Amino acid sequence: MHAPDDAPPRHVLTPSTLNRLVRDLLEDALPLVWIEGELSNVARPASGHLYFTLKDSGAQVRCAMFKPKSTWLRFRPVDGMHVLVRARVGLYEPRGEFQLVAEHMEEAGEGALQRAFEQLKARLDAEGLFDPARKRPLPRHARRIGVITSATGAAVRDVLSVMARRWPLADVEVLPVPVQGREAPPAIAATLRRASASGRYDVLLLTRGGGSLEDLMAFNDEAVARAIHASAVPVVSAVGHEIDFSIADFVADLRAPTPSAAAELLVPDAQAVSRHLRQLESRLRLLFERRRQAQGQRLDHLFARLQAQRPQARLQRDRERLAHLERRLRAIALEQLKARSLRLERAQARLLARQPGLRLAGLRQHLVALERRLQQAMLHRLERQRHALDRSGRALHAISPLATLERGYAIVFDSQGKVLRSAQHVPAGTPLRARLADGELSLRVTDDE
Structure with a gap:
């Protein structure tokens, strides 16, 4: 059995789906195209997008150029202007209208020439012509x-x-x-x-x-x-x-x-070259004058050297040198004679100073002087020793036991001559000797208490 002709299809498309399918087909088939035509209905709303129609004598197509590419244009699009547009083919789905989405726009004619210029420039530059x-x-x-x-x-x-x-x-x-x-x-x-x-x-x-x-x-x-x-x-x-x-x-x-x-x-520049030539001429004159002066000085020097090499000049120089050497020799001999005379005088003075007679007389005078100095030194020394002896005698007398005896004391000695310092342990009948200021007495102990 077959379904009737007025039966609904099994797969039904919506307008949105259909528009998307058409859009995809267009974008796949024509990704980018160049289109040349005349502008009309140019509009730029507050959004900054650019909307226009591109037409020729037989057809027209609606176009849109979105921001920011619309702001990059180097000219102001107006109705009637002939332009060249690079665009993507698309579909405006809400209305199901075919349109172009422009990515680049330039004025036709000069723009094409500029593009050809850039392409040729790039190719020749790659070949090395620049x-x-x-x-x-x-x-x-x-x-x-x-x-x-x-x-x-x-x-x-x-x-x-x-x-x-x-x-x-x-x-x-x-x-x-x-x-x-x-x-x-x-x-x-x-x-x-x-x-x-x-x-x-x-x-x-x-x-x-x-x-x-x-x-x-x-x-x-x-x-x-x-x-x-x-x-x-x-x-x-x-x-x-x-x-x-x-x-x-x-x-x-x-x-x-x-x-x-x-x-x-x-x-x-002829005037600049003329000025430069005048400067070169001035420099050349200056260099020539300096060269001439230098050559003149060199010639004078060579002439002086030539004159100096003449036999008469050499003989005169030798005579002058001989006279100079003679004067130097005389001066040296005179100086040496003076030096030797001075040395002789000094040697004679030293020799005279060292003669035996003069030396003996001097020694005698020195001996007499030494003798006088020795006598005076001995007298001074004896005087100093006498004074020292007197002082020592007075000091010794001041501490002498004899001085003590003169005051009524006596020194007692035992039979052996030792000074008796204590009465203890002296037995009766012990003989003793007493020393007084004017003599000695013999004693005997009578009592041992």
Whole structure:
């Protein structure tokens, strides 16, 4: 049996589920796309997001650029502006509307040119065309300069005017080429190759006046860059104004900010060179004068040496030296004679002082003096000893027992002559002797008590 046609399906999708499936399919199939078109309905609410419609002659698509990428734009999007947008393809689910979510936006035309410029610059830089090590120095005084530029532009007039004013001696040749349009790059590259192969030029100047990026694209061409790199002579690039940079500027041996500045770099200032030459001339004159004076002094010195080497001069010098030596010899002999005379006088004086007669007389006088001194010393010594004896006698007499005896005392001796100091143990009948001041008495003990 089959279900009727009006029976409900087994798997039913909701709008939300369907929108998510469609969104996933779109994001997987087209992750990032570049779209070029015209802006319309541009709106920037208070949230900072940017909403707009991108359209062309046959269709339009709604777009959104969310913050902060919307704040990074380097220009202000307005209706009618032609732009180039990089975006993700998506779906606005609440309304089921197809939309683009922009990540980058730039003005069309110039933006594409800028992107091509950056890509070529990165590729040539990777190949080493911008390597500073391969840059060649400019000739100090270029005799012949080739100027590759438009024959009718303001740049060539500025270059020729500056070079004529600064250094009229330079031989400047204008190599006319178109500097704008499709025919410009091959013409510039061919002229560079011919000028390099000719060997006529000391340096080449590639220049033009200012303009937009599109106007300067001839100098952002790969063929022109490789022709500059292959040049056998140094190349100076002066393209546009000071703020403009081209591929030619990076490849060239030197980049000048303006055509006039390039002319000033290529040729010296005649007035400055003239001042420098005058300074060199002054220095050369000063050095010459110093050299002349030094050579004159050296010549005088050599002449003096030559005169000094003449036989007459040498003979005169020998005579003067002989006279000088003779004077020195006489002076030395006189000094030695005086010294020896003085030594002789001193020796005679010492000899006279040591004669025997004089020595004996002196000894006699000395002996007499010593005798007198000895007698006086003996008298003095005897006098001192007599006085000392008197003092000792008086002192001895003061402590002598005899003096005590004169006062009525006596000294008793036993039979053996010993002084009797105690009456004890002296038996009766013991003979004794008593010493008095004027003599002695013989005694005998009568009683032993």
